[in-house]
Amino acid sequence: MLKFFLSRCVSAIPVVFGVVTLSFLIMHALPGDPVAAMLSRSGATPAQIEALRAELGLDKPVVVQYFGYLWNLVTGDLGRSLISAERVTQLLADNLPPTLLLASLAMAVAIPVGIVMGAFAGIFRRSWYDHFVMGFTAISVSVPAFWIGLMLVMLFSVQLGWLPASGQGSARSLILPVAALSLGAISTVARATRTNMLEVLKQDYILTARAQGKSELSILFIQALPNALVPVITMIGLQFGWLFAGAFFIEAAFSRRGLGTVLVDAIQKSDFPVVQGAVLVTALFYVGLNIIIDVLYAVIDPKIRFD
């Protein structure tokens, strides 16, 4: 098992390297000068532009800058914000936890709800319930999650006055954002579970179990469902990455502090070190998550290990 984990980590190295390079390119891919572009908006003098270029090391050759960037990463230095001069690592450390919390809670809601919803839709195929689930999921993946968030606020905050429309502190202020964010993931998990459930119910071993006179309940939930869930696990990994990025929009809709707010603000102000840091962290998180999912997958389904 450890060997599989290590081999999976090794095969992720080129991807991590690529992610780092891509985040470096955010500031360097375009001809022209990001500092001049940024400062010209605020009306800086050429001398100020030169000073900032020197400070960021932009006056050195690109290759030198690239290795400097790599070296800084190894030493855990992501530079400083061009606007607030705050350390990027500090900024990320402050703003990553709320986003992570939001995404994790949404995932924690989406997995059981989606599985239950999808499993029953598969079992009662073509019933009114199945049609309802299919309709519900089709609609909820077709609307922006942040719009769902706004609708929930209108209903539960503006009309009914039950829950806060924005804010950070209390657990109550998390309910609507988590609901809005989880909806899309619930639908994706439900659809995948339904499809796999239908697939599994066609298998011979289910027929065998029926022939042996096992109770329908044990056939569905002990024989069929666990097998139907194996492929769903990989999908959950992908979904989590999407939820993490989706949280950026939810933060904007609910005026919550988080990585998304920081990233959007930095993009608008061309604060490149912050953009690089936020993008890098999100992408690395996604890569790491997929390794974990792969390993989990191999633990559950031993066939994978020999591929």
Add this chain to the structure above:
Amino acid sequence: MLSFAAACYRHRTARFAIAILVVFSVLAILAPQIAPYDPYDARILESMMPPSGEHWMGTDLSGRDIFSRIIYGARVSLVIGLFAVAISCSIGTTIGLISGYYGGRFDNLVMRMIDVMMAFPGILLAMSIVAMLGTGLVNVIIAVGIGGITEFARVSRGSVLTIKEEVYVDAARSSGCSDARIIFRHILPNAFPPVLVLASMSYGWALLSATGLSFLGLGAAPPAAEWGAMLSDGRNVMWDAPWAAIFPGIAILFVVLASNLLGDAIRDILDPKITD
């Protein structure tokens, strides 16, 4: 081609989806004729009026007619989706075809690069590109387009791998066709069905991403009649004029739902085996 159109017409979901898309396209094309008001005409005295016979969907903070803005917004939003998918599809499919056809080390390298791009959730990749190019509607289209390339490359490469083993490809090669001719005249038409399904699905994804980026203030700037920017406007007056945020979202829902359903339907029609 004709039989494909006929099959689409016979397929109930396809008919429904196409009908929605046709309605929105007509609204977009005939916007100046259909819209009752100028979408940019701010009448401050008519600010935040609820839906009525005069203003079917009410007015926004500046007193602009929301129905007219949604109709004009269809022009922007539908075109964003088209251009973004055109970028993803043309570049992605070309990469996938060439990479899959030649295989070997080149294919390996290309797939590694695709892996790296896939390490970014699509929307994050799009945001990074907006950070590079700067904010604005055109840059958002480019960014969303690039964000979708990987899927097209993967899907088209997948079908090339099976198609290039077919006898007719051998036949083309032995009759002296150039590689370019084999790829684009013989392989592409046969690799096209899954790409078409993906294109339809991506259209919805592209529209959602672009409106999302505009909502964040990275795309179309606020006075623009664009659905995402309208939602961002509507959010600010959510307490007093909920209609300003409700209707643009419903418009997005219809178009994205239609393109997703159309994708499903095309897959059904082209490959009835995988229907559940």
